[in-house]
Amino acid sequence: MASLSTLLFRGPALLRSCPRLSAARNYAAGGNFEYIVTEKKGKNNNVGLIQLNRPKALNALCEGLIKEINQALMTFQEDPSIGAIVLTGSEKAFAAGADIKEMQDKTFQACYSGTLLKDWDRITQLKKPVIAAVNGYALGGGCELAMMCDIIYAGEKAQFGQPEILIGTIPGAGGTQRLTRIVGKSLAMEMVLTGDRISAQEAKQAGLISKIFPVDKLVEEAILCAEKIANNSKIVTEMAKESVNAAYETTLAEGIKMEKKLFYSTFATEDRKEGMTAFVEKRKPNFKDK
Ligand code: HXC
Numbered sequence: 001m002a003s004l005s006t007l008l009f010r011g012p013a014l015l016r017s018c019p020r021l022s023a024a025r026n027y028a029a030g031g032n033f034e035y036i037v038t039e040k041k042g043k044n045n046n047v048g049l050i051q052l053n054r055p056k057a058l059n060a061l062c063e064g065l066i067k068e069i070n071q072a073l074m075t076f077q078e079d080p081s082i083g084a085i086v087l088t089g090s091e092k093a094f095a096a097g098a099d100i101k102e103m104q105d106k107t108f109q110a111c112y113s114g115t116l117l118k119d120w121d122r123i124t125q126l127k128k129p130v131i132a133a134v135n136g137y138a139l140g141g142g143c144e145l146a147m148m149c150d151i152i153y154a155g156e157k158a159q160f161g162q163p164e165i166l167i168g169t170i171p172g173a174g175g176t177q178r179l180t181r182i183v184g185k186s187l188a189m190e191m192v193l194t195g196d197r198i199s200a201q202e203a204k205q206a207g208l209i210s211k212i213f214p215v216d217k218l219v220e221e222a223i224l225c226a227e228k229i230a231n232n233s234k235i236v237t238e239m240a241k242e243s244v245n246a247a248y249e250t251t252l253a254e255g256i257k258m259e260k261k262l263f264y265s266t267f268a269t270e271d272r273k274e275g276m277t278a279f280v281e282k283r284k285p286n287f288k289d290k
Helices: 004-009 012-017 019-028 063-078 108-113 141-148 163-167 178-183 185-194 200-205 215-230 234-249 252-266 270-280
Strands: 036-041 047-052 084-088 093-095 130-134 137-139 151-155 159-161 211-213
Touching: 036 063, 036 215, 047 063, 047 215, 063 084, 084 215, 093 130, 093 141, 130 141, 130 215, 137 141, 141 159, 141 178, 151 200, 151 215, 159 200, 163 185, 178 185, 200 211, 211 215, 234 252, 234 270
Parallel strands: 047 084, 084 130, 093 137, 130 151, 137 159, 151 211
Antiparallel strands: 036 047
16 A cells, blocks of 8 residues: 555645545645646655646646746655655656747846746756656757756657757757757757757767666656665765766866765765675665765
8 A cells, every 4th residue: 555655745636536635735745736746656755756747738847837846846855755856747748848838928128137047947956866757858948957857767759859949049948058068069059050859869879868768667767766876875875966966067176176075075974884884794784864
C-alpha cells in the first residue's frame, strides 16, 4: 500500500477521488496545482517527481506553470526526506517553449520593467540535484528549462530546439549561453539561427544529454538514477553539485580552488567519516545527512 507521504504528493486525479486529502495536500505539495502533478517516488520515497501537466498547450510554460514548478521545487528542497528531483512532461512534449500566446502582446517596456522571466531560473538555485526526463518536444524555453537541470535523460523520440528565431525573437532563458557552452559554437549557432531541431541521438552525440531510453521507460529510469543519488549523503551530494557547477561559472583556477575547499569541507561531516569507515569495515555506509 502507498504510504501517506506518497498519497499526499499525488496530483489532482488522486485528490478528486479522495477529497478528504485536499487540506493535507495544501500543506504537503505546497498548493493547489493546476498545471503540474507532484508525487514522491522511489523505494524509500526519497525522490520528488514533478510532471508538467498542461497537455492542451504541449506544456507551454505560462507564468502560472513556472510559478507552480518553483513552488514544488521549493517544497521538495525543504523536505528532508527528498534527495533528488525528477522533472518531466508528457510523451508528446517536455515543454514546447514559453507561452507564445501570453507573450504575443507584450511591449518592451512591460518586459524590461515587469516580471517576464523573473522566476525562470529559480531551478538553478536549488541545492538538490534535478534530473530532466525529456520525451517529445523540448523547444525554446522548454530546452532552456531542461538545460537548467543537472542531468538530462531523453526518450528516443525527443527533439531539442531553440526555434525563437522563427517567431521573430531569440532565446531569453539561457539558450544562447548554456547551449553554446554545452554543445559548442557551431551547433548552437546553427540551432539558434535556423530554428532547426536536433534528435535525441544528435543531442547525445553533442553532450547535451547523458542517456537515451525507450519512451515508456524514460521516467522510470530517471527515477532510478534519482534514487541512486538520493541514497548517498544529501549534504555531500549538495557539495558535489556545487563543485561541478563551479566548472560552468568560474575560471579553471577558481573552480579548482573551490573544489579543494568543498573537498576539505566533507571532512566536517559525519557522513564522510561513516563512508570511509564503512569501506574499511567492508559494509554499506549508513548516511545520516550530517
Ligand atoms: C503557446 C503553444 C505553444 C507555445 C504549442 N502550443 N506550443 N501555445 N505557446 N510555445 C499550443 C498550440 O497553439 C496548440 O493549441 C497546441 O499547443 C498544440 O500545438 P500544435 O501546434 O497544434 O501541435 P503540433 O502541430 O503537433 O506542433 C507541435 C510544435 C508546435 C512543433 C511543438 O506547436 C510549435 O512549433 N510550437 C511552438 C514552439 C516554439 O516556437 N517554442 C518557442 C517559444 S518562445 P491551439 O489551442 O492553438 O490548438 C520561447 C522563448 C523562451 O520559448 C524565452 C524565455 C522565456
